[in-house]
Amino acid sequence: MKKDEIRIAILRIEGTNCEEESYNAFKILGTKPEYVHVNELSRGLKKLNDYQMIFIPGGFSGGDYVRAGAIFASRMKGTISMDLKKFIDDGKLVIGVCNGFQVLIELGFLPGINTDWSEKPQAALAPNISNRFECRWIYVKKEKNSCEFLKNIDDGKIIALPIAHAEGRFIFSKENEKKYLEHMIDNNQIALRYVDPNGNYEEYPWNPNGSLYNIAGICNENGNVFGLMPHPERAFSRYQHPGFYRNLYEEPGKKIFKGMVDYIVKKF
Amino acid sequence: MVKVKIIVSYKEGVEDPEGLAIKKSLNLLNFNNVKNVTVSKLYEINIEGDSSSVKKEAEEMCDKLLVNPVIHKYKIEVEKI
Structure with a gap:
């Protein structure tokens, strides 16, 4: 598939943000991103099947009432979850x-x-262990994982990315914690872990929310569903990097986005 | 019509950062006997139906939206109004 044929749905609902950064990132990489409101999918005006990728951006969907993400998820559950499963x-x-x-x-x-x-x-x-909205740049280490599209970042590489969240502490229930964590490690599902600048797995503030096992980003067993707390779209251009004025031209977000696009070009 | 009260709180052993912050503030205000604070959410829902069917419906609401069973537990109270 050619790059300019790739259609990417950037899902929206009330309270979504960062969709413009994400849109621009995909646009710059030569694909065809589109804003798609959940209602457009539930009313059948747009079809998930027409897209090669779904990008769910950050924000405060549904006002973050009940729990962060719960309203957005329940709206999808009630309407398009079967389509999403097929996708x-x-x-x-x-x-x-x-x-x-x-x-x-x-x-x-x-x-x-x-x-x-x-x-x-x-x-x-x-909720974050600090009971604060943590909004700053942090370091994550790329772990060995099953996401094909992250292969362009070397395992063990430390990258800086911005975070902005109040609820990001990844945890399991106490009774399943050990079993589930071992399962995730065995299946290479842990993609990114919070570290200090030297690559050590440290506690708060390096682990900004107190996540179990310093987890920042994970994928499913097949490696095609990927979720992460840091914002790669806010680290896409060198101008977004705080080190820009010190000639630190890092573009970690671009690598992540480029990996996704290259993966789709190869696979479809 | 009945009123359903759903109280959602953290399970034992799940850290409650909000509760810890409130406890700290209370201690700083010289409420030194305060040993533990937990924060729960109370949903009051007015709903048509009889007590038993409504309770079942409330449980479904918890399953589908109000509760993440990984960290939360809930209690349902039904009141006639």
Whole structure:
């Protein structure tokens, strides 16, 4: 498939943000991104099947009432979840950033332990351990994982990305914690982990929300559903990097986006 | 018509950062006997139906939206109004 044929649905609902950054990122990479409101899908005005990738951006969907991501997830559950399941079964990419990650967890598509879609959430993104909205740049380490589209970043590479969330503490229920975590490690489902600048897995503030096992980003067992708390679209251009004036021309977000686009070009 | 009260709180062992922050503030205000604070959410829902069917419906609401069973537990109270 050629780049300019790739159609990417950037899902929207009231309270979504960062969709413009994401749109621009995909546009710059030569694909055809489109804003798609959930209502357009539920009313049949647009069809998920027409897209090769779904991108669920960050924000405060539905005002973050009940729990972050819960309203967005329930709106999708009630309308398009079967279509979404088929989309995922077809091997197409579904990416959730920040609030989008919370939505994928609430929907049960992530972490997807022993199943591709669990009826009830298997994990939770609970309020940050600091009880604050953490909005700053952090370091994550790319782990060995099953996401094909992250292969262009070397395993063990430390990258800086911005975060902005109040509910990002990835946890399992106490009774399943050990079992599920081991399962995720065995299946290479942990893609990104919070580290200090030297690559050590440290506690708060390096682990900004107190996540279990310093988890920042995970994928499902097949590696085509990926959720992460940091915002790659806010680290896409060198001008967005805080080190820009010190000639630090890093574009970690661009690598992640480019990987996704290249993956679709190759696969479809 | 009945009123359903759904109280959603964290399960035992799940850290409650909001509760910890409130406890700290209360201690700083010299409420030194405060040993633990937990924060719960109360939903009050007016709904048509009889008590038993409404309770079942409320449980479904919890399953589908109000509760993440990984971290939350809930209690349902039904009141006639």
